[in-house]
Amino acid sequence: MWNKKLFGIEIQMPVEELMYTYFDIEHLFGIHIPEKSLLDGDFDTFEHICNIVNDAVCRSRGEA
Secondary structure, three states, X not given: OOOOOOOOOOOOOOXXXXXXXXXXXXXXXXXXXXXXXXXXXXXXXXXXXXXXXXXXXXXXXXXO
């Protein structure tokens, strides 16, 4: 489940929902997720999103 594409046949998440998720995560965690993550298609599975959020949280704390 963690590696399934959110836009894939099984989950079928609409693009609009993914954008809401992107902005909600930024707001809730007080972080900035690089737009490059979206443009490069990296914001596409739960696992990838967790890794991206973890990296952004570490950067915001000066740990990266």
